[in-house]
Amino acid sequence: MDVMTELEILARLVAFPSVVGSANHEIVEWIRLYAQGCGANVTVAMGPEGDRANLFATIGPKDVPGILLSGHMDVVPAGEPGWTSDPFALREDAGRLYGRGTSDMKGFLACGLAALPALAAMPLAQPVHLAFSYDEEAGCRGVPHLIRLLPDLCAKPEGCIIGEPSGLRAIRAHKGKAAARVEIRGRSGHSSRPDQGLNAIHAMAAILSEAVEAASVLATGPFDRNFEPAYSSLQVGVIRGGQAVNIIPDLCTANLEARAIAGVSPAALLDPIRAALAQLEAQGFETRWELLSEYPALSLAAGSPLAILLGEVTGQEPLAAVSYGTEAGLYQAAGMDAIICGPGDIARAHKPDEYIEPTELAACRTMIENLGKRLCA
Template sequence: MTPEEILADLISCDDLPGQPNRAIAGCVEGHLRRMGIEPVILTGPEGDRVNILATIGPRDRSGVILSGHMDVVPVAGQDWSSDPFRLTRRDDRLYGRGTSDMKGFLACMLAMVPEFQAATLQRPLHLAFSYDEEIGCRGVGHLIAALPDLVAAPMACIVGEPSAMRPVLSHKGKRSTLLRIEGRAAHSSQPDAGLNAIYAGAEILLGVRALNERLAVQGPFDHRFSPPHSTVVAGVVRGGSAVNIIPDRCEIEMEVRSVPGADPAAITAEIVALAQALVPEKALSVEACELSAYPALPPSGDPTLAGLVARLSGGAPLQSVSYGTEAGLYHAAGIPSIICGPGEIARAHRPDEFILPEELAHCCQMLRGLAGHLAAP
């Protein structure tokens, strides 16, 4: 089957992060089995979601992982020109949710399996399909943890996030946190009888802003990134039930994006400490809950992988991107990692997301070259 035909099958699966992924996982598994590949199905701790690993070539030799996530972001509230879960060709573009992010890469991986099988690989290719990437790379860590029992230690990983087929060398890390502030309700005519959780939340928000301003001035800095420093922002605030009730609860969702070498947990801890400092002073209760986290991908000191992927893709390496990927987790596990995939990140998560047929062809060309490299004695 062609990449476009496989992509149509993948797009028709509307499995979203945080939910069972039976449809998309079954689709991927079906294509692999059709081509004679026996995949390893790795059920996550949630019990209703799976990662998939398929190996072509000798398992006892070090090879290369091709990694991509199966989940896509929701389309609720977006104005699409066509059904987002039906691949639609229009004006030489292929529209559908996940075409660029990142089912286009998955389709190329699967479409190239017959060529991988015919290449008599001396070193294996591992096709890794993960779940729940879009809510903090939650699934792939379980797959990575299982690798030592399944295959020889991989020598590299290519994560196929949309990069216009340019090798990406690094990205920031991320940690998102929910702060839950508990106060005491009272009638609004007697505000002193209550503890206003929203007021405490406002003080925390000012602290978030001040810390972000300090990071912009004091760093640490890494000028490969824009902005060249770590950031901390509050993105969601919830609180109160009625204007005549002193609010007894306020929730703040905040995130840290850290440059390589900076610890996002330490930055988060500063805000948590500020929040908890309100407890003895105002008899409030503050709880911090991690929502998601993934490490940064630092640039490698060894240019071998970047040089190989640049040669195979024909794209000049890009030092850094502002979005995060599973590559940071592979790197943290000791597997040299890089990002390179079809499509563009600017199209992701938006209505009328699309990919170009020539971008799929370009990706297949790169994977064909990779197979040739791994087939060499």
């Protein structure tokens, strides 16, 4: 296969509308063929959904510990009206490359793939792995399946670099997250006879009150001053229910999330809401609780070999923490050191006219190639 630049690869990746929650065969197959053409050993691992897969590629000896570069192939939807061009066609204008996923995070994928020919030409004593997952934007749903396969794919990596956009400055910690869906079913009827129905929206009010109270308690600590805010948080983000003002609503649903500082279980922060939900059943309501996603916090020591290595190859002291989350916590929970470092800016993500700059891509490709040089005999 012809060698391609990171800009050329990014254009190909952006053209795949690999929106979270959808089939991703086309982008996986393109990456597989390109990586194999560069000499990588590639495994495609289908997820339990049956229509989307993770991809794992290795350059170098896979039976010794190496460095793993992790990124996600999915992107958030691009239906916002503010786009000034096709979000799935890379557009260059005034030193910026526009398109959905350019910063978050197909830019990092493109850099990893563009570096493969240079890595393949090196006498690597330790391998470089590419671990590309699906449905990260739905709460890191794909990568746990890939992590479970790692013992069969390679020796345990000595470090994992998660290429979320960070301005190519390493980040040592992030909060954990758990998201859940609450469903309450009551009994419908005419609004003139509330005594004959069970109002699911009114019942949800008790859940909302518990969530607001729990959020207020979390704001009192414990604290980790590396984060903004410095405490764990909880919020209700979506609520749906009712058909008309004169119909007693028999169904109400709400989605809520908790974000936890290191050392706190994000799922445990939702326990008070789940307990309040159970109390409604005694009043005749049917309830359902669904955990939508969960990943742990990341906390890597400043003096760890991986943090020191990233400081050296980027030329910048790693940042202590960010408040958004990544799959880095999942790698750390599986016993591997992990850190965040990728091109672009998280502030550009999830909005119209997302972009990355060519110089940011070039710097990231150079960083990956320099990592490879550190792994040579």
